[in-house]
Amino acid sequence: MIELTEVRKVFNQGQPNECPAVRSISLTLARGGLTVFKGPSGSGKTTLLTLVGGLARPTSGRITLEGRLLSNLPERFLTEVRRHTFGFVFQQFNLIHGLSVLENVMLPAYPLGRQHRALVNAARELLDRFGLGAKAASRVEWLSGGEAQRTALARALINDPAVIIADEPTANLDSALSRDVLTLLGELAAQNRTVLMSSHDPRVFESVRVNRVIELHDGRIVEDRSC
Amino acid sequence: MRLWFERQKYLIDYTLAALLRRKTRNLGLLLVYTLLVFLFAAVLLLSQGLRREAATLLQDAPEVIVQKLSAGRHDLLPAAWLETLRRIRGVSSVQGRLWGYYYDPAVKANYTLMVAPERNLATDEIVIGAALARIRQINTGDYLGLRAANGQPLPLKITGVLESASELLSADLLLLSETGFRRLFELPADVYTDAVLTVRNPREAHTVAQKIALALPASRPILRAEILRTYDAVFNWREGLLFLTLGALLLAFLILAWDKAAGLSAEEKREIGILKAIGWETGDILRMKLWEGALISLTAFLAGYTLAYWQVFHGGARLFAPVLKGWAVLYPEFRLTPAVDGQQVLVLLAVTVLPYIVATLIPGWRAAIADPDAVMRG
Numbered sequence: 001m002i003e004l005t006e007v008r009k010v011f012n013q014g015q016p017n018e019c020p021a022v023r024s025i026s027l028t029l030a031r032g033g034l035t036v037f038k039g040p041s042g043s044g045k046t047t048l049l050t051l052v053g054g055l056a057r058p059t060s061g062r063i064t065l066e067g068r069l070l071s072n073l074p075e076r077f078l079t080e081v082r083r084h085t086f087g088f089v090f091q092q093f094n095l096i097h098g099l100s101v102l103e104n105v106m107l108p109a110y111p112l113g114r115q116h117r118a119l120v121n122a123a124r125e126l127l128d129r130f131g132l133g134a135k136a137a138s139r140v141e142w143l144s145g146g147e148a149q150r151t152a153l154a155r156a157l158i159n160d161p162a163v164i165i166a167d168e169p170t171a172n173l174d175s176a177l178s179r180d181v182l183t184l185l186g187e188l189a190a191q192n193r194t195v196l197m198s199s200h201d202p203r204v205f206e207s208v209r210v211n212r213v214i215e216l217h218d219g220r221i222v223e224d225r226s227c
Numbered sequence: 228m229r230l231w232f233e234r235q236k237y238l239i240d241y242t243l244a245a246l247l248r249r250k251t252r253n254l255g256l257l258l259v260y261t262l263l264v265f266l267f268a269a270v271l272l273l274s275q276g277l278r279r280e281a282a283t284l285l286q287d288a289p290e291v292i293v294q295k296l297s298a299g300r301h302d303l304l305p306a307a308w309l310e311t312l313r314r315i316r317g318v319s320s321v322q323g324r325l326w327g328y329y330y331d332p333a334v335k336a337n338y339t340l341m342v343a344p345e346r347n348l349a350t351d352e353i354v355i356g357a358a359l360a361r362i363r364q365i366n367t368g369d370y371l372g373l374r375a376a377n378g379q380p381l382p383l384k385i386t387g388v389l390e391s392a393s394e395l396l397s398a399d400l401l402l403l404s405e406t407g408f409r410r411l412f413e414l415p416a417d418v419y420t421d422a423v424l425t426v427r428n429p430r431e432a433h434t435v436a437q438k439i440a441l442a443l444p445a446s447r448p449i450l451r452a453e454i455l456r457t458y459d460a461v462f463n464w465r466e467g468l469l470f471l472t473l474g475a476l477l478l479a480f481l482i483l484a485w486d487k488a489a490g491l492s493a494e495e496k497r498e499i500g501i502l503k504a505i506g507w508e509t510g511d512i513l514r515m516k517l518w519e520g521a522l523i524s525l526t527a528f529l530a531g532y533t534l535a536y537w538q539v540f541h542g543g544a545r546l547f548a549p550v551l552k553g554w555a556v557l558y559p560e561f562r563l564t565p566a567v568d569g570q571q572v573l574v575l576l577a578v579t580v581l582p583y584i585v586a587t588l589i590p591g592w593r594a595a596i597a598d599p600d601a602v603m604r605g
Binding site for chain 2: 047050055056057075076079080082083088090094096097098099103107108110111112113114115116155156159
């Protein structure tokens with residue numbers, strides 16, 4: 001369970017260009033299920049996801065994971081939590097060019113020092129599961145948008161995280177590919193993983209696979225409904 | 228431990244892949260880097276080799292040389308001095324030497340002429356150094372014509388060529404008989420160029436030198452240790468001259484390396500952001516950057532040092548030999564004994580490898596300590 005209490009995030013605090021992105025949000029996210037954060041651009045969706053995923057620290061407030069306070073953990077411990085608990089999928093895919101699909105999927109596990117053969121097997125298994133087995137040796141810049149996003153999803157799962165954080169994962173995909181990605185995320189949620197995603201696409205937050213929709217405006221929650 | 232090795236293996240894998248992705252840039256850098264290490268190592272190896280060679284050759288040099296000074300300059304030594312020197316306590320033998328220089332306008336080179344009594348040469352016989360034989364294209368059995376001090380030509384028959392093992396000191400050497408030498412330079416029979424002494428106890432050479440200075444106030448005793456020190460100083464000076472030139476090159480390289488290594492491209496910064504976002508910590512990024520710096524700099528170091536070693540000890544050290552071996556026209560040709568000095572290697576490592584590693588680490592660290600959330604914003 002992830003709990004946010006009075007979380008605020010202000011960029012450039014104290015500067016003339018100070019920008020409050022998240023304003024005093026309190027929220028409880030139960031284990032499992034697919035939660036979508038919706039809202040227009042600049043509403044604070046992405047910032048909130050980065051705070052939950054430990055990619056950035058809140059300006060004030062508390063974030064706890066299974067009762068453990070994350071928001072004031074030193075960087076090293078926060079990374080440790082992040083690499084074991086969270087898997088990230090980004091709008092721009094953020095795959096590393098010049099490396100193969102297989103290598104990209106294995107990357108998050110490198111610092112863990114897992115045995116090479118076991119790691120390769122785990123990565124291949126994920127690629128097979130997402131229909132990318134034949135592309136394992138291809139360089140990622142040769143992939144289509146859908147293939148790239150599925151590769152990113154496989155990469156997010158390589159360390160077997162309990163929480164998947166996906167920021168606008170369908171924004172760069174056509175309808176059919178968006179549906180595929182949503183299906184995959186829904187399946188992960190059904191396997192008792194917590195899937196948190198942001199989107200402003202109605203096809204996503206109106207999907208039957210979504211369990212909860214939280215709407216944000218100007219850094220505040222304006223609606224929170226279960227589906 | 229296995230975990231640690233496995234992690235380092237993954238980091239090296241990733242670093243190699245990253246380096247190969249920017250092949251042209253990194254290969255260019257590697258080439259310049261290798262060249263720089265090669266130049267520095269070549270100067271160090273050559274000057275050290277020469278010093279060692281000179282020291283080996285001078286081991287057999289006389290313990291004390293006595294010269295006569297006149298108005299502060301080297302003058303011919305009267306034969307009567309030899310008896311005075313023999314009487315000094317501690318001196319076991321004294322021998323007068325005859326040597327000098329001869330300018331040969333045909334090849335625009337100076338020869339070193341020396342009387343070698345132990346060779347029992349006849350008046351018109353000479354033995355010449357290998358470089359002299361090469362440049363004049365003459366050999367045993369040929370005649371070499373010199374012009375005597377009175378202007379008359381003096382044909383001298385070559386009875387041998389000095390072996391090249393001793394070429395450092397004998398390249399331009401011409402050995403002849405005492406009568407031949409005196410006839411060439413019109414020297415009277417009662418003078419010598421200088422005198423060489425052996426002392427009973429080499430540790431007392433300094434005391435003997437003091438006694439000589441007292442007995443013969445116009446003399447200048449020179450100890451073997453002083454000659455060695457002079458050689459050292461000359462090589463140090465020449466080495467310093469080269470290092471000064473190379474220093475400018477090093478500075479230029481450091482600026483280039485700093486620019487290449489320190490200025491992370493937008494793509495590299497993005498990659499660091501991605502790696503942090505997917506679970507790499509700052510330490511992992513730093514280790515990766517450390518491997519990157521180490522792989523490039525150590526490869527360049529090994530390649531440069533190996534090339535320099537080969538060039539100096541097997542390739543005749545053609546690059547810097549003219550400066551470091553001497554300013555003579557007749558350059559000696561000889562092979563230095565291969566040797567590597569651990570301390571020298573460490574200094575070279577410190578000068579060339581460390582700055583590059585630091586230059587790669589700092590920007591990596593600066594990019595890695597930032598929150599990785601920027602990557603979420605594309």
